[in-house]
Amino acid sequence: MRIFKSRAVRAVTAALAVGMIATGCASERGKDDAKGGDKDTFVFAGAGDPGSLDPALASDGETFRVTRQAFEALLEHEAGGSKLVGGLAESWTGNPAGTVWTFNLRKGVKFHDGEAFNAAAVCANYDHWFNWKGTYQSSAVSYYWQKIMGGFAKNEDKEAPKANYKSCTAKDENTAVIEVHEPSANLPGGFSLQALAIHSPKAIKEYAKQAASGKGEAITYPKYSQEAGTVAGTGPYKIVKWNKGNKEITLERFDDYWGDKAKVKNLVFRTIATEEGRRQALQAGDIDGYDLVSPADVKTLEQAGFNVPTRDVFNLFYVGMTQEKNPALKKPEVRQAIAHAIDRENIVKTQLPEGGKVATQFMPDTVAGWSDKVKTYPHDTNKAKQLLAAAGEPKLKVEFCYPTEVTRPYMPAPQDMFELMKSDLEKAGITVTPKPMKWAPDYLDATEAGACALHMLGWTGDFNDGYNFIGTWFAKYDKQWGFKEQKVFDAVNAGSKIGDPAQRVDAYKKANEAIMEYLPGLPISSSPPAIAFGKNVNPPKVSPLTQENFAEVSFK
Template sequence: MITRRKGRLLAPAAAAAALALVAAGCAQSERDAGGDPNETRPLIFAGTGDPRSLDPVLANDGETFRVTRQVMETLLEHEPGGTEIQGGLAESWEQSEDGTEWTFHLREGVTFHDGESLDAEAVCANFDRWNGFTGDYQSSNQTYYWQNVFGGFAENEDEELPESIYDSCTAEDELTAVIRVTEPSAVFPGAFSLSSFAIMSPASIEEAAGQEVGGEEGAPVLPDYSQEAGVIAGTGPYTYSEWDHDGREVTLERYDDYWGEPANIKTLIIKTISEENARRQALEAGDVHGYDLVAPADVQPLEEAGFQVPVRDVFNVLYMAYNQEASEELEDPQVRQALAHAVDRQRIVDTILPEGGEVASQFIPETVDGWSPDVQTYDHDPDRARELLEEAGQEDMTIDFCYPTEVTRPYMPAPKDIFDIIQSDLKDVGLTIEADSKPWDEYIPHTDSGNCSLYLLGWTGDFNEAYNFLGTWFGGYDSAWGFRDDEVFSVMEEVASEPDPDKRTELYQEANEVIMDYLPGLPISHSPPSIVFSPDVEPPPVSPLTQEQFDQASFK
């Protein structure tokens, strides 16, 4: 095995020795100068795509949350490196017997970055703000997670939106906030850990109130707070310092009055490097200290060169979505089944995914309660695919197929390569494919708006509940999928309102079976993504939810 450093190929041992010398030299020079590397050196981490906004309620992607999670905190969070829910800004919490009232007991002594104190009224101001969104903010492109969890808004402006299940938030006393919903839901309490629902200061809410969404349908331009220092104040271990759009990097600075343990490293820079080879070369050259979503073929060479490459547990799914409103041919179940039989998912797992990847039989990984061994399966069978297309009268069908560029995701390490395999498989059974590619920041609103008949996307679980996967897509009508099916929606409605976890697990199994009979899309694979750090960094605990907290990292 060989690796590359500044354009030269080095054997692994030589590369490791070179890295050790570089790290030792930097540490020695800092000691000689009397400096602490955690105070004098920024930690530079390479992301795969630009954040959409500094306001997390307007985001639905991991690249944005990687930034906002360091600055803004939620009522609940997950244990470091795991999926168990624990207290965040709320030290403890409880629910009513019917699951419609959630009481949060806030931590004492927590302050926002602008100096305001966290209290129950500040928590309620955030939830009331989100429920009160109007105009373009009611588009699922802007407030995806709010709509996914709470439905609609206080005053819906689109008849397609369901009624909001958010009822109220009351400050019972200074540190006790009570959130009431109109019906129980399987998304709680997990939803209170979602990065979208991070709490900002009341002054920040006032500053953000006048901001408008620009752009056009399918390509929104979100409010840009990057030039207005202090507009968004959270409670996290880091504060926003600068968003350099041209340099594609966000700089964060340690918040010294943080309520918990202060961040080990003073300055954190999250820099976008879209191309995976460029990320690896930047790491090898010492330009960055880590990056996410290591290409499977790079894991062993990087380890042999002395880098640290932790592998996360599997907690995601890649799928090919069918949008029946974008292509009426997809309304025919025989066509949907034909496409499923046409795709060689095992080839994708064997040639593109890292070791430990597996073909998906349904829309949740087997590690999540509610996975069913009895779902309808669709084995790779090109002959059967051709038969089904002929029976449907679509043997010469032409269809558009979208895939993202300038990004890799935990479930999708090489989008173009995956697309190429699927496109080849579909062409092999007689289809004509019209390819449509877009950069990641344009791709999400493009697909969410129903502009693609077929497209690649996936999901990394936000919390350990099957509804976080299934309800995200199939809890009701969604323009990204473009279908209405009473059986699918009713089984999801039943599971969503069941407060007993054991009964929910049985209902999830039934839901998976109903969904795979209907086949709104094709689950392709589950993947264990890797993350990498340089030898001189003590990494933070890696998260199966890809929710690393960089305040826990340090220079060795």
């Protein structure tokens, strides 16, 4: 998730003050509810602001955490796991070639605006995305559509990929058929993404009246995606208010929901940028839960009676190197020097919770396709200096972007992690220019546009297939990395169209070996993120994909 889904990182230097302000000013109602009012409101704190109320325009976990409660995709994942199950489609089938997908849809489902859900609604969504124009074709805006379905009916952006989406047909009211030109490892998993969740056709008509604008680091998102009132999904909650001043989004239970009704009437998502601010808010009863618990706080909270479940490892944190932003990074010796300079073991030891691991490649070892034969780059400052000298870059200067006002599952403390890496690089003789940027949308848009020479990002898997990790970054030219090494692209894509699972996994292993030989960036670590809930809360099942369903929450 994203890159980015998902994608990446969190908190800031001035974040403590921001977090405490957000907690103090915006939490009076939540405090009353949590401390014994009518308990009809559950308040949950995230580490960063969502970027959009329309998940199709997003690629980050903070946005999807909110929208997941209001929008549903054709497929979902089982509660607490990564197995694909029916969502708005009760069942689905794919033809042997993997190019025709038939969905048998649920009956009696309504959108929040009263519209009926049916096959025509499914096709209205897919055709809407396929026909995006202008700024919507920017990879920063339509990231997931491009990753899963390729380009558009008419590509206007020269860097947009070839369209793989072919058509959507409403075979009858409750049967939708989606066709693609070529089979893909991203399907059927991609049908479960929040970015491809289904919206009301009535709402889509309103969306079409507005447009995103700008490009690169200066994108303006359409008004409907920044204010509640237009977006409409089928989920157990509906979005009713976005108070940006108080960093709060409010959702209400949708009483016409087709499935099990939400147990709590109101759901509030609040942004508190720092770990300390979130912990103190929970302890004070200002909130009922929060994500991305500091590793140092887990035992303290548990001993005090709070619920602190830990998710399984399904993420990766990395340092990206954008070769087109800094030509020195085109030299393999320079990339290798950066890899040897950074002490990843120290980062894992000092910054991650128990169970964190040094990453040797661009997927965690919990994903099939992980290889034990990749080239490794152990910490060695002297070797880093030697490589820089051999490359003719003994006094390398590089800009290093990092995000503020956010925490991500793979990155509990972004600024602290940045400072450790900055120190490591400087010991090797590299001059680092820090560039802090607000997470959403500034940092996400900048990294997606290739505006940062070095940057920190990460990924929590969307679904359980190795291509969802390595295919996300290295299946083709991507501005975030700025390289055109066809051998890497070919190795990554070799497994994407293989039907046999064992052969596909073998191809992924070879792809990981090719990637780490070329070294487009440096995988740092994988981490089991913790999530905390109040003493009086019956929490939802926690998800390795960070896809918690808050309709499961109740108060004791």
